[in-house]
Amino acid sequence: MDQQLRVFVTVADRQNFSRAAAELHMTQPAVSQYIQSLEKTIGTKLLERSNKYVRLNKAGEIVYHHAREILGLHTRMQNLVDDLMNTPSGRLTIGSSYTYGEYVLPHVVARMREHYPAITPTITIHNSTVIAEQVANRQLDVGIVEGEYVDDKMCIEAFADDRMYMIVSPQHRLAQKEQVTLADLEAEAWIVREEGSGTREAAEKMFRQLQISPSRRMEFGSTQVIKESVEAGLGISLLSYWTFRKERKLGTLRTLKYPGTPVTRSFSLLTKTNEFPTKALDIFMDLIRHYLPEGTHA
Known part of the structure; x- marks a missing residue:
């Protein structure tokens, strides 16, 4: 049963019988046989097949979800036993x-x-x-x-603990200020991460705690893109010191001073x-x- 599930998960992940067979070091007919055997055991078709694609149907999605968990438990069990001996x-x-x-x-x-x-x-x-x-x-x-x-x-x-700082380009107007004001921060374009990101969560928490209401926001899905954008003068951002410590040493990014910062998470x-x-x-x-x-x- 474990091998049937392993073959099924690989086919679902690769969406192709030939690629799954190559990854598993098996022949394509052997892969098809394992899938047919599993479908017979479950009692229904699990895959929608055509000349162009292989996709999970509704039953396949259920089996796939639980198969991943079963295979993970099997691997973990084997690792635990191996740990006792090696x-x-x-x-x-x-x-x-x-x-x-x-x-x-x-x-x-x-x-x-x-x-x-x-x-x-x-x-x-x-x-x-x-x-x-x-x-x-x-x-x-x-x-x-x-x-x-x-x-x-x-x-x-x-x-x-991670300390997070407001960062700007050295050429930015705020970089020359000893300490920025609330009006300064609200007038700037803020570059933030996407929803679900811990960095975005920290930025939103800081806005609430310091009562900052940015007039403009841009949402980017990459910290590297945010750093490049700040360096280019596109706006300001809040990032972990771990992410920009090299740029700070090189002098391509600067931190801003404002009461309540750096933010700790x-x-x-x-x-x-x-x-x-x-x-x-x-x-x-x-x-x-x-x-x-x-x-x-x-």
Whole structure:
């Protein structure tokens, strides 16, 4: 049954029998046979097929959702048993929000790989909302999210504080001011992240707390694009110091001084409640707790 589910999930992900067969190192007729056998066991067709595509039907969507969870549980069970007999090894699925995932996590993973080369990490970067959903659905072993997160079904552990600053181009008119005013901030175009992002959540919280009502906003889905846009003089933004510390050293971005800033938020580790952690997960989480990025103070 596990092999049937594995083949089914691969076909659904690749939307093609030939590509699934190549990935699974199987023949295409063998893949088709596994799918037919699974459909016979379930009692209904699971895929809509044509010469151009392979898609899940309604029943297929239900089976796909649960198949991913079953396969994840099987892998986790095997890893736990292996842990009892061997040194830390195996696959570790890590999810992270953009800020930590793009600017800090690679250094943590590099350190883990240096000392524990038998652990194979797979990394997913997305906004905090999506990462939390994937941990809840057991698509990820552990997630790293920004800001305030509450869920009774999750173990939530704050492990680091992040300081966020208002940033501008050195050529911006506000860059020359010792301290900006509320009127200055409200008159500027603010560049913010998309809904669901922890950085967007922090910006909205700051607007409320400092009673800032921006007259213009632009929403971008990438921190890198926001930095480039601020450097180009398109507007101002609120970003984690971890994301722009290189630009600050180079002098291509500056921070603004305003009462109530920098804004502080937390990064948290998310895992499923009542899960047995593997040695690989324990090692990763311990590294995360003790890792302090260089130059975290502005």
